[in-house]
Amino acid sequence: MSFVSLGFIVATCLLCLIYYIIPKKFQWIVLLVGSVLFYMTYGVKRILFILLASVATYCAARKIDKIYVYQDEHIKKNGLSGKEKQEYVLLNKKRTKKILMLAVFFLVCMLVYSKTGNWLQKTITGLIFGQEKSILPLIVALGISYYTFSMIAYVADVYWRKDRAEKNYFRFLLFVIYFPKILQGPISRHNNLAPQFKKEHYFDYKTFCFGAQLAVWGYFKKLVIADRLFLFVGKVFGEIPNCSGAILVVGSMFGALQLYCDFSGCMDIVRGISQVFGIELEKNFEQPFFSRSVAEFWRRWHITLGTWFKDYVYMPIVISPTLSKALKPIKEKWGMKVVKKVMTAIPLAIVWILTGIWHGTGWPYVAWGIYWGGLVIVSMLLESFYKKVLKKLKIKEEAALWRVFQMIRTFLLFCIARLLTIPNSLHATAVIFKKIICEFNISSVLHGNLFYYGLDRLNFIVVVVALLVLFVVSVLQTKGSVREKIADRNIVLRWSIYYALLFAVIIFGIYGPGYDASSFIYEAF
Amino acid sequence: MKKKEVAKGIAFVVMFAVLFVLVSKVLCHPEDERNYQWVAGFYEEPENSLDAVYIGSSNCYSFWNPLVAWNEFGITVYPYATNAQPFGAAKYLIKEARKTQPDALYIVNINTLGDEGLGIENLHYLLDYMPFSLNKLQLTHHLADMAGFDFFERMELYFPLIRYHDRWNDISLEDFNYEVNGMKGASDYSSFLCNVNDITKGYIVTDKEVVLEESLKELVEDLLDYCDEEKVKVLFVTVPRCEGSEDMVAKMNAVNALIEERGYPTLNLNGKVEEISLDLTKDYYNSKHTNIHGAVKFTEYLSEYLVDNYAFEDKRNDSAYITWNQAWEQYETIIESELLDLEMGQARLTDVMNMPQNLTANHDDVQVTVSWDPVENAEGYLLFRKIGEDGKWEEMIDTTQCLYEDKAAISTNAGWYYYTVVPYCEENGEIFYGDFSYKGVEIITF
Numbered sequence: 001m002s003f004v005s006l007g008f009i010v011a012t013c014l015l016c017l018i019y020y021i022i023p024k025k026f027q028w029i030v031l032l033v034g035s036v037l038f039y040m041t042y043g044v045k046r047i048l049f050i051l052l053a054s055v056a057t058y059c060a061a062r063k064i065d066k067i068y069v070y071q072d073e074h075i076k077k078n079g080l081s082g083k084e085k086q087e088y089v090l091l092n093k094k095r096t097k098k099i100l101m102l103a104v105f106f107l108v109c110m111l112v113y114s115k116t117g118n119w120l121q122k123t124i125t126g127l128i129f130g131q132e133k134s135i136l137p138l139i140v141a142l143g144i145s146y147y148t149f150s151m152i153a154y155v156a157d158v159y160w161r162k163d164r165a166e167k168n169y170f171r172f173l174l175f176v177i178y179f180p181k182i183l184q185g186p187i188s189r190h191n192n193l194a195p196q197f198k199k200e201h202y203f204d205y206k207t208f209c210f211g212a213q214l215a216v217w218g219y220f221k222k223l224v225i226a227d228r229l230f231l232f233v234g235k236v237f238g239e240i241p242n243c244s245g246a247i248l249v250v251g252s253m254f255g256a257l258q259l260y261c262d263f264s265g266c267m268d269i270v271r272g273i274s275q276v277f278g279i280e281l282e283k284n285f286e287q288p289f290f291s292r293s294v295a296e297f298w299r300r301w302h303i304t305l306g307t308w309f310k311d312y313v314y315m316p317i318v319i320s321p322t323l324s325k326a327l328k329p330i331k332e333k334w335g336m337k338v339v340k341k342v343m344t345a346i347p348l349a350i351v352w353i354l355t356g357i358w359h360g361t362g363w364p365y366v367a368w369g370i371y372w373g374g375l376v377i378v379s380m381l382l383e384s385f386y387k388k389v390l391k392k393l394k395i396k397e398e399a400a401l402w403r404v405f406q407m408i409r410t411f412l413l414f415c416i417a418r419l420l421t422i423p424n425s426l427h428a429t430a431v432i433f434k435k436i437i438c439e440f441n442i443s444s445v446l447h448g449n450l451f452y453y454g455l456d457r458l459n460f461i462v463v464v465v466a467l468l469v470l471f472v473v474s475v476l477q478t479k480g481s482v483r484e485k486i487a488d489r490n491i492v493l494r495w496s497i498y499y500a501l502l503f504a505v506i507i508f509g510i511y512g513p514g515y516d517a518s519s520f521i522y523e524a525f
Numbered sequence: 526m527k528k529k530e531v532a533k534g535i536a537f538v539v540m541f542a543v544l545f546v547l548v549s550k551v552l553c554h555p556e557d558e559r560n561y562q563w564v565a566g567f568y569e570e571p572e573n574s575l576d577a578v579y580i581g582s583s584n585c586y587s588f589w590n591p592l593v594a595w596n597e598f599g600i601t602v603y604p605y606a607t608n609a610q611p612f613g614a615a616k617y618l619i620k621e622a623r624k625t626q627p628d629a630l631y632i633v634n635i636n637t638l639g640d641e642g643l644g645i646e647n648l649h650y651l652l653d654y655m656p657f658s659l660n661k662l663q664l665t666h667h668l669a670d671m672a673g674f675d676f677f678e679r680m681e682l683y684f685p686l687i688r689y690h691d692r693w694n695d696i697s698l699e700d701f702n703y704e705v706n707g708m709k710g711a712s713d714y715s716s717f718l719c720n721v722n723d724i725t726k727g728y729i730v731t732d733k734e735v736v737l738e739e740s741l742k743e744l745v746e747d748l749l750d751y752c753d754e755e756k757v758k759v760l761f762v763t764v765p766r767c768e769g770s771e772d773m774v775a776k777m778n779a780v781n782a783l784i785e786e787r788g789y790p791t792l793n794l795n796g797k798v799e800e801i802s803l804d805l806t807k808d809y810y811n812s813k814h815t816n817i818h819g820a821v822k823f824t825e826y827l828s829e830y831l832v833d834n835y836a837f838e839d840k841r842n843d844s845a846y847i848t849w850n851q852a853w854e855q856y857e858t859i860i861e862s863e864l865l866d867l868e869m870g871q872a873r874l875t876d877v878m879n880m881p882q883n884l885t886a887n888h889d890d891v892q893v894t895v896s897w898d899p900v901e902n903a904e905g906y907l908l909f910r911k912i913g914e915d916g917k918w919e920e921m922i923d924t925t926q927c928l929y930e931d932k933a934a935i936s937t938n939a940g941w942y943y944y945t946v947v948p949y950c951e952e953n954g955e956i957f958y959g960d961f962s963y964k965g966v967e968i969i970t971f
Contacts, residue, residue, distance in 0.1 A: 006687075007676045205530040458694040495537065499544060507548065512687050513645070 001041040003183070003269050004222060004511065011038075016276055024200035028174055031197070031277065035179035042142050049141040053110055054176045057151040058169050060103035061158040064096045065165035100159040104152055111148045114141050143182040145358060149308050151176060154190040156312055163191045171197060178279075180270035184263070186282045186304040193279070201278035210483050211275030216501055217473075218268030223509035225466045226261035228459060229254045231510070235454035237422050240431060243453075244441035248432050250450065252415040255422050257467065260289065263302070287474045292406035294375045294413060305358070309351045317347035345377050352376065360421070364429070368420045375413065462508055549686045551700050552693065553653055559586075559714055560607045564654035566705045567605050572625045574845070576837040577602040579762075580618050581634025582610040587814035588764045590824045592711040592856045595849045598828045599839030602632070604710040609647040612638050613671050616748045617664035619757060621655065630835055631759045633748075635780055636766065636813075638741060638773075643672040645681065653685045709852045713859050718817050719914070720810035721963060727767035727812050728805055730796040734779040735772055745780055749787045763793045764823070765803060767812035792830065801826040807963065817860055818963055878903050878948040878959020881927075886944055886968040893931040893968060895944045903948030903959060911943045911965075918945070943967050 001008050015034045019027055039047050071092045075085055154175075157163035166172040175193050236243050236251035243251070264285040274281045284303050291297035298306050317323060323343065331339040356369020379386070395402055423429055451457050476482045486494055563586060567578075577600075579585050585606035594600050605618055612635060619631050648668050655661045662683075669679045681687045737745075752759050761784050768774045774795060781791045798805060801822055808819030815823055831837055840846045881897040888894070895908065908929050909918040922929055931942075945965030949958045 005677065006680045010676075205527070205534070456694070495540070498537075499541065502541065503544065503548060506545075506686065507552070507690050507693050509690070512690060513681070 032174040038179040061165040180274040215272030221261040221265030227510035229258035231454035244444040245436035255418040560650035577630040579632040582637040599841035600837040607651040723806040733775040735775040880960040900948040904950045
């Protein structure tokens with residue numbers, strides 16, 4: 001059941017009604033039942049994998065938590081202190097670390113098997129038996145990339161004593177399978193969601209309206225902009241030999257905007273729906289195309305993935321004694337300044353390799369990871385040199401024109417990255433770049449050829465106007481909550497805006513017979 | 526929640542619903558305008574003004590011509606018909622029509638018994654133009670069940686804006702004020718007016734009956750139960766057409782038998798083409814539908830049956846029915862270009878005088894020369910000409926020769942010319958006409 005289906009909207013409305021009518025202590029059960037049923041609409045068997053992963057994680061976290069509880073009691077009871085206490089704590093740390101590693105290993109294996117299992121089986125059986133075979137069952141687990149990361153974060157937080165283990169397995173399952181976030185994230189933290197599930201939620205008119213407005217805004221981005229842009233992008237990148245370089249450049253820009261509107265639109269839908277239930281999910285986007293650098297971009301795009309990698313990959317590597325030991329010779333030879341840069345570069349490289357793999361297997365995603373990782377690391381390494389150049393050229397970093405230039409530059413870098421993954425083949429990407437450089441042909445854009453690629457003139461106007469609306473709203477969002485601003489206006493203006501948005505989705509949305517039901521891009525992960 | 530918030534919430538939803546209906550009215554333009562005219566046109570008829578309502582699929586609107594029936598017999602029989610209308614809709618449509626025409630006879634066509642009417646497009650043709658009512662909701666639910674639609678398809682039927690929302694880029698002024706054309710459901714689409722197809726090979730006649738599927742039997746029984754309960758005057762008609770297989774004809778025979786068992790009248794016209802004077806080689810535009818020529822003959826036949834059996838009065842001079850006269854005048858101008866035989870009325874002896882053979886037309890720089898073979902029993906020939914496919918037939922000459930030289934064709938307008946020849950004879954001072962080609966022979970004179 002897709003988020004953009006009528007069935008989902010009707011089912012959510014019904015669930016919301018039951019949620020607010022039922023006695024408050026059962027609200028979390030309503031959400032759990034709704035989430036399980038939602039997951040099962042994608043196939044009853046699939047739920048077995050998420051149950052298996054959640055049981056393993058639950059047990060691991062409970063075990064770790066029990067060890068710590070016993071440890072604290074033992075220390076207090078026996079009045080341990082100093083070296084004795086330190087040794088006792090270290091011993092327990094080793095035990096809990098083993099459990100953590102086992103749990104993480106199990107979850108990562110499930111994730112890797114899900115992503116690459118079919119390919120691995122066929123390759124190995126091809127080598128051994130001379131014939132490709134599928135022996136083991138495939139895991140086609142929905143949302144596995146998202147819930148695996150959520151569970152790893154949970155068990156790691158319990159290990160680091162940032163969170164307590166959930167005693168009730170079903171409450172933990174709710175955290176894992178909560179339906180707004182299960183398909184595409186955000187990658188939620190247990191210590192954010194769990195307390196909210198435990199609270200009693202009374203119907204609040206303002207919260208409900210704000211949630212509904214955010215969801216409708218998400219549908220606008222997805223159905224009016226993203227799916228409309230896809231008509232163009234799909235056509236252009238399906239007929240690369242027939243397109244000029246200029247058309248391909250427009251295609252890459254539209255591809256970038258399509259991806260943003262698709263993903264952030266979904267995030268607005270899920271956050272809005274969750275808000276309707278009184279549950280606040282983490283933000284995943286913060287106007288990323290207003291970023292002035294690549295590093296800033298990745299702090300504003302897919303925020304929860306970035307913070308996950310920072311908290312659970314980058315920081316553990318940076319503070320790991322193993323890395324410090326390995327860098328000691330460099331420190332002695334080159335000094336602290338160089339070591340600091342190396343200590344940043346190595347974990348960044350690992351993070352970007354893993355980020356690339358998270359997005360997909362295959363050379364395009366490897367190239368994608370290297371591209372972004374390279375940009376981030378190089379800009380980090382050359383930061384001071386870059387500042388000196390700007391100073392020499394007398395360019396004021398805070399000047400409006402310079403800031404606009406930086407934003408456009410970041411956007412163009414993102415468009416280049418899109419060209420690595422849209423065609424899904426590095427060869428096709430090479431052909432595209434060659435065409436852009438050698439067969440640009442600007443007249444193909446200026447003389448109306450744009451309207452031959454899936455979007456006629458009127459649809460082009462609609463998408464441009466919609467993008468302008470998106471731009472204006474994004475600018476307003478940098479100054480505070482747009483929903484609050486609208487809510488402060490008089491009722492005629494407020495309702496006009498709400499109705500305009502609703503009917504924009506109903507009239508201009510790409511849905512219905514004649515269009516294939518478009519899935520969200522990030523659902524594939 | 527405070528009372529003010531409840532009131533605001535309700536007001537918002539109500540206003541949304543009003544706007545939704547208004548937007549739907551503008552955007553839900555019928556994909557096939559004909560169906561709009563047939564359905565919406567019914568609701569323009571004053572209460573208790575119709576002798577009968579004819580319910581069914583395209584077999585209604587192609588075979589039955591309400592304005593020919595009006596012009597020749599003064600009876601008002603409106604076709605509440607849509608493209609591939611499923612038989613399962615009949616009960617609900619009778620219910621619907623009885624709201625304004627409770628005393629009318631209900632003629633139900635039973636040729637569309639299969640699943641072909643249950644495609645979502647066909648259901649839109651029927652449901653989109655019916656005014657909202659509980660009966661419409663029940664009909665929608667019933668047809669969606671029969672078709673086995675999923676949730677989204679059902680929603681599309683309840684809210685057709687889901688289907689038509691992207692018409693925003695086709696919108697015109699007409700969408701804001703869509704009008705019924707006042708033609709009482711009389712067909713005027715081009716294939717009906719112009720096309721001719723020989724369906725002799727595919728036409729099957731049989732007296733056999735098959736055992737009906739339970740689901741179809743239940744459907745028929747349910748309709749008859751309703752007619753019993755509400756004491757509906759109903760006549761079941763089967764039109765002569767190609768059914769595709771003997772089994773299908775046998776199925777229709779079985780349905781007729783079931784209806785007769787329940788004491789309701791049937792008029793099974795399959796196998797009765799000679800009685801109706803239908804010519805399988807000329808009076809159909811495809812295997813299942815008559816063209817205007819066939820429709821005139823069928824309408825005359827059925828009209829006589831209705832007048833004889835149901836005592837319908839001739840209302841041609843009744844001022845309350847002036848809109849029917851106006852409709853006929855309008856319709857006559859549309860079909861003039863196709864229908865010479867309408868002018869000839871009943872005075873046709875096509876068995877006595879055959880269609881002129883080898884009707885040819887040639888031209889040189891001076892004239893168009895039309896020639897044909899003599900027709901046995903013919904005393905003379907009327908030659909008609911029309912200029913352009915949509916032109917009006919004009920009598921050019923009454924001649925005993927089998928030749929005509931049209932000098933005006935070259936000297937005036939170059940273009941497409943059509944010629945047809947009607948043989949005639951006279952008996953006791955009365956002129957009788959023979960068979961002739963509806964399309965005639967065409968020639969271009971550029």
